[in-house]
Amino acid sequence: MPTLYHHPMSAASRFIRLVLSEYGFQVDFVEEQTWEMRREFLAINPAGTIPVYIDDNMRALCGATVISEFLDEVHGILKRDRRLLAEDPFHRAEIRRLTEWFLQKLEQDVTRPLVRELVHKVHMPPSLGGGAPDSKVLRTARGNVRQHMKYLSWLAGSRQWLAGDRLSYADLSAGAAVSILDYMGEIDWADLPAAKEWYQRLKSRPSFRPLLTERVRGLTPVSHYADLDF
Amino acid sequence: MPTLYHHPMSAASRFIRLVLSEYGFQVDFVEEQTWEMRREFLAINPAGTIPVYIDDNMRALCGATVISEFLDEVHGILKRDRRLLAEDPFHRAEIRRLTEWFLQKLEQDVTRPLVRELVHKVHMPPSLGGGAPDSKVLRTARGNVRQHMKYLSWLAGSRQWLAGDRLSYADLSAGAAVSILDYMGEIDWADLPAAKEWYQRLKSRPSFRPLLTERVRGLTPVSHYADLDF
Numbered sequence: 001m002p003t004l005y006h007h008p009m010s011a012a013s014r015f016i017r018l019v020l021s022e023y024g025f026q027v028d029f030v031e032e033q034t035w036e037m038r039r040e041f042l043a044i045n046p047a048g049t050i051p052v053y054i055d056d057n058m059r060a061l062c063g064a065t066v067i068s069e070f071l072d073e074v075h076g077i078l079k080r081d082r083r084l085l086a087e088d089p090f091h092r093a094e095i096r097r098l099t100e101w102f103l104q105k106l107e108q109d110v111t112r113p114l115v116r117e118l119v120h121k122v123h124m125p126p127s128l129g130g131g132a133p134d135s136k137v138l139r140t141a142r143g144n145v146r147q148h149m150k151y152l153s154w155l156a157g158s159r160q161w162l163a164g165d166r167l168s169y170a171d172l173s174a175g176a177a178v179s180i181l182d183y184m185g186e187i188d189w190a191d192l193p194a195a196k197e198w199y200q201r202l203k204s205r206p207s208f209r210p211l212l213t214e215r216v217r218g219l220t221p222v223s224h225y226a227d228l229d230f
Numbered sequence: 231m232p233t234l235y236h237h238p239m240s241a242a243s244r245f246i247r248l249v250l251s252e253y254g255f256q257v258d259f260v261e262e263q264t265w266e267m268r269r270e271f272l273a274i275n276p277a278g279t280i281p282v283y284i285d286d287n288m289r290a291l292c293g294a295t296v297i298s299e300f301l302d303e304v305h306g307i308l309k310r311d312r313r314l315l316a317e318d319p320f321h322r323a324e325i326r327r328l329t330e331w332f333l334q335k336l337e338q339d340v341t342r343p344l345v346r347e348l349v350h351k352v353h354m355p356p357s358l359g360g361g362a363p364d365s366k367v368l369r370t371a372r373g374n375v376r377q378h379m380k381y382l383s384w385l386a387g388s389r390q391w392l393a394g395d396r397l398s399y400a401d402l403s404a405g406a407a408v409s410i411l412d413y414m415g416e417i418d419w420a421d422l423p424a425a426k427e428w429y430q431r432l433k434s435r436p437s438f439r440p441l442l443t444e445r446v447r448g449l450t451p452v453s454h455y456a457d458l459d460f
């Protein structure tokens with residue numbers, strides 16, 4: 001069976017887990033703390049990033065973009081109306097733009113700093129930067145959450161799914177990041193009816209269930225985290 | 231004619247310029263200083279990043295990955311042995327992994343901090359972070375150059391081109407970043423014979439010529455910058 005190196009609080013990892021699940025693939029999971037810079041893991045992916053997908057022939061695919069493009073080329077293309085990338089090149093470009101937005105821009109502005117401060121630093125030795133959360137970093141990231149959620153809400157209010165009429169990588173990458181922020185209680189849903197309705201629809205999919213029942217050591221999710229009607 | 235928003239010291243922009251040139255496409259160029267956060271530019275690409283490609287129908291493609299995948303789907307596929315992405319999905323994955331390495335990891339570790347400190351900060355107002363280069367940032371980035379060049383040299387020593395037998399996006403993304411670092415005199419070629427031989431071959435291609443004759447305001451390149459035999 002293929003193996004996925006991942007972390008429960010990595011948006012890129014959650015994205016690939018959702019894609020695999022939507023396509024009905026089973027994989028073995030290995031949780032990787034990338035800040036440990038394990039020698040064996042760096043031998044597989046010199047960039048030291050997750051997710052990494054090892055196929056049945058022990059070939060490694062490194063990074064969410066590489067994995068998702070590969071899965072589309074080898075499997076997605078056969079899925080017809082369940083394909084998670086569009087057929088039209090411009091439509092594909094828009095799905096890729098949003099996927100990059102959620103896995104890179106939102107990641108850099110919000111998800112990575114919050115996860116680092118609130119999840120990883122608790123377990124990291126001081127020599128690697130562990131310790132108490134940096135309140136300035138938290139404040140900046142939390143200011144950015146609001147801007148990003150406004151953009152998501154605008155997208156959700158103007159389209160059925162985020163890159164158009166059908167579920168795509170755009171929704172799964174957005175949902176992956178949003179679910180992590182929501183777990184940590186960082187999203188105030190009160191003023192975001194369109195984004196909330198979109199997330200409710202996404203959250204109700206069977207592919208989302210494993211993410212909603214998973215718990216991270218030392219961090220309890222907000223009470224509504226797993227509620228489909230929050 | 232299509233338009234490309236770019237900056238001469240942006241590796242991602244140089245990469246797309248090389249791809250367009252290898253495929254024989256002409257475009258109009260608009261130089262964008264992304265740190266200015268121009269309202270008109272943010273209306274085209276809310277992420278505020280370059281390159282952005284505007285096609286003849288005024289449709290925008292944002293970011294090097296989105297543009298390069300689009301160009302492959304619409305044009306590359308017709309180029310046979312001049313195609314810059316492979317046919318085989320695993321080979322494509324390796325080309326994409328390296329392209330991401332040079333445009334994201336090398337960018338983050340080396341290219342972006344050096345360009346910011348040595349090029350952009352000179353022109354930025356103090357309110358946006360302009361001023362003298364930060365010597366600590368320079369020191370860290372310069373330490374990282376050596377590690378990255380070792381990896382590039384290892385790749386160049388073990389393959390004809392960086393992702394295998396043929397020129398691909400991997401070479402053009404690597405060359406885009408290396409040419410910027412070389413312009414700034416940040417690469418010591420003495421101990422890197424394999425990387426040097428690869429870069430000489432790449433630099434000799436007609437697609438590289440416009441990059442080698444271009445000069446950035448206020449920054450003179452090292453004397454060997456445009457030499458094909460350096």
